[in-house]
Amino acid sequence: MPAAVAQLSRVAVFLQEHGDSAELAQAGDGGGLAAYAWLIPVVPMVVAFLILFFGKYSPWKGWGMATAALGFVAVYGTVLAVANLRDGIVAEFSVNVGDIGTFAIEWGWVVDGLSILMFFLVGVVGLLVFVYANAYMKGDARYTWFFASFTLFAGGMLVLVSAPNFIQLIVGWELVGVSSYLLIGHYWEDMDNIDAANKAFMTNKVADAALFIGAIIMSLSAGSFQFSEIFTRMIEGQTTLGQFGFWAGLAIFIGAMGKSAQFPFHVWLPDAMAGPTPVSALMHAATMVTAGVYLIARLFPFYQLPEFSGSVSTIIVIIGAITLLSMGLLAIVQDDIKRVLAYSTVSQLGYMVAALGVGAYTAGLFHLFTHAFFKALLFLGAGSIIHAVHSNNMSDMGGLRKYMPATFWTFLVGTAALVGIFPFAGFWSKDEIISSAFFNATNNPEFAVWFMVVLSILGAFITAFYMARVVSLTFFGTYLGDAKPHESPAVMVVPMVALAVGAATAGLLNIPGLTEVVTDWVTTRAFPIVEHHFAQPEYFLIAIVTPVVLLGLFIGWRLFGPSSELHYTGTGGEAVDVSAPQRKVAVERDTFRIPVLYPVLENKYYIDDLYMNGLVRPTMGPIADATLWVDMNVVDAVPNLGAGVARYAAAAVAVIDDNAVDGFYNVTGATTGATGSFLRQLFPGRVQQYVALSFAGVVIFAALFVIF
């Protein structure tokens, strides 16, 4: 096969050209440490079920067991991380569970830099969030149940990241999906929360179907479900993988888009705020949404080689870039503090995805690493505030700096890390992403990469702007709420302080040219990772980005800070109707600021409406209503979607519309109804007549089969 040889040599040349970074790290197999790593996913899974059955009778009603399980993962993850940094660990274990034809179904565990990173994050962040949740969930009616599903959530994620093959990955993927459904719908007494849980589950399911298809295409064309086998086939230059690689890669990426809430699958994540705040914190930091990023990173060698994945990486870059900017803009107009943070997460995930698409493997994962700390911190801070003021809305907050100093200072650290202030964590990771993108853009001028560079710098500005807004509306000015704000108990503050330390210092682990801990950490993999490493920070880009960030902070502070004469000071302390007037204040505040964009942003680019009217309602509605639905939605949705333009055009053809179009649907409806009534005459509803008719059908078909 000449084609195969040609492809083989291209891969070999590719690896040789980048030989400096492609040499395999001097990795050990980790010995017993890696051989017993199967405990990491198994312990939380087992404990989740133990809590379910025995939690109520155990001390601390299940919280103790859950925290112990996560503590175990945290300790084991840390030990593995240290061992990995010292010796390097690359190991893979598989146990055959059964066979389907020539495909072996295996359960196993991968221990390499990438999975250790996830073990570490899930363990450490999870442990802190679990400690915090003890106080936050106190008095909840389903306290034990909460910790059972929460442990299952973490356990599912660990199953996912330890998977050496697609089958186990999908099992973990679905475990995370189903437990997130349970957790988002935790307060199921409220219909909105059930809707949110359904939305998250269904949106994920759509993407999961794509993941399924992609995994099957890829495994069938490569001949194995094992990731390592697939990579081996790539080095051998297998042609079937090259033929179907684009579609497989695209479908798998769509799956990743669903879990990582990339545009246009982002709709579920802000609604997922309906769950308890600790869930949001873990979901946004280490579990669930990072699964998509993890999957792209796991298949990074595949996505990197256009010989196999075609132009999927370009699509990844564009999707990531669109996500990081558009979702950042949405964060500006939200009044619910958790929703601001949710859109912020989606935006940051856009950074990670785009970084992986552009070939910056370490940068993307480094951002995932730092983001886990500061986003968990911000969510815990938000939870602390919500705990104090009994409201999610920033129009009920303000001036909390005086009441909650510890929350304020830790939140400020998280903000600094998120917007990227030197020397906090986000500064280093975001800088590395932008630097890598810029490096790629100059070496390989392609529209998508430049697009990403510009959008990620704009994104940094937007991030600074909305975080300045959050901090000023929450901690400065006059307190507007009803409840008496108070500092949270120590069990909530301690995890926040711990995370604040992480958010402040995590970035120092990977300063180009100085400390390259994370680089060494995540590139310890069986397949060599080819990417560019910088010898020193790109001062040129820092000189652009940092002023942009500071400008964003400044503008946000001027517009929403206490010094602005437009900042709502109102009659603070005076207890008015919480919902209506204050909501109005918040809306006016935003409308006043961003007159053109506001309606579009307030309606989330109308994407939610599009899904609701275009997809959800028709499938949910009974078929009997189908005609009515066509009449109400299709005819009405045209003016809705096309906004004013369509409406003016519609005025011109209103006569036709009223008579012909409506007439058509009316006739359709009437015909259906008449047919129904007519058929009803034929069938008087007697059971025996139905039996007779069906047997008559049997006789006819049997006769036909005998004759032919």
Added chain:
Amino acid sequence: MTIGDWLTESANWAFLFLAIPTFVASVMVVSSRNVVRAVLYLVIALGGSAALFLMLGAEFVGWTVVLVYIGAVIILFLIGIMITRAPLTKSVDLSHPISAKAPAALLSVLLFGVVAWAVVESFGLETIPLPEEATRTGEIGLSIFTSWVIPFEVVSFVLLAALIGGIVLARKDEPAEVP
């Protein structure tokens, strides 16, 4: 093989001796004007089928039919008749009038015709080996618990569901007691 050859075989006489009463009894089940008699004819029909099973060597199946059907199901039917206060003497409204019976009879005859035609077409005069001895129940048990263990478990679930369903359906909804 002519009909004469067929009749010289003693096993076929035994077959006819069992099959004809079974058939006649089942015709009576569907046509008798007395409810109780209809159900009692069902006993004969099922008993005949059980005897036919024995003839085929399916000893266990045959005795199961006797135990389950004749022992339990028939009792259920009789109880059902009594509880629903059906008239215990001859009555005309047990069946539909002749105008409804005619198409039903036509359909049944057609069904039989099609099946008979198909069977004769495909099997012709192939013979069935009469078993030397009855199937041992132990072998059936072995087969159930090796090859058919999962269907067997599923059937047990169905029976459990039917048990619960029967209780739930049949019990009276008592008005809530006021303490």
Added chain:
Amino acid sequence: MMTIIQWILLGAALFSVGLYGVLTRRNAVLVLASVEIMLAAVNINLVAFDTYLSDPAYTGQIFALFVIALAAAEVGVGIAIILMIFRNRHSVDVDELDLMRY
């Protein structure tokens, strides 16, 4: 020699008779009884084929046993349903059960 068709024809005849009963009986209990005849016909077929094929796993006989078990369950639930219908409408005439068309 016994032929296979004599067994199958007996089964077909019983099945047709049962079908006739299901179609013409008005009393719901008797409809159920007719269904039992159809099931007995099926069993005869199963066991006859089992003997015909000399199956070492006794598939036909075991499925006949399953059919018996399910038929027992069916009668139990069926009688319970009939009981409930009788309680609500004081009749077990299937002609009056025509709510399905609405």
